[in-house]
Amino acid sequence: MTQQVFKNTFAPNSRNKEFTLSQIISGIKSGVINFETLPNNIKEIVSIELEKRDL
């Protein structure tokens, strides 16, 4: 299955040109990605995934 990727428009200090959903969640956990700076569509996808994981 191809994983959805998101263009990096929200983490200027990162060399990632794009992120997978797993990477975004991992970035939130390690504190390098701030949820509040994510575009609304990505916020929604991340929220759904975190709820699914009961986190």
Place this chain on the structure above:
Amino acid sequence: MEKVDYNKAIINFEKEASTRTTFSYDPVSNKVYDVSKIEESKELYNAYGNGKDPLYIISTTNNITDKFNNDTKNAYLDLQNKEKTPFLGQWTSPVSGKKFKDVSYPDGYIDEIEAIRLKTLFNQESVLRVYSNGEWELI
């Protein structure tokens, strides 16, 4: 290599946790790093990088509770036994507001292949790679 007692590290960590949401705490330097800030990311690199190659930050737990527990204690002691410097970390879910506590460590002397092997070994979704200029990458 200096080793800080686990219980002492937790006491110092909790002092920081009262005023922060998401952070990594280095018990040896008694310092908190927020790698989203480029200056702190550079400081972290300067403390643990080899001056040339990227530094890797590897998480070793996936705690789903807000407490340090046997898993985090074992992870902390295991890293110390391997002459690594364990960090204690906390992240806050933006959805539930719950806080989670984990263990990670910096390693400036491994390559990408080893970093990816460790990511799999510790069942992590990513490893954080930090460059000497403070930029970072999730791999």
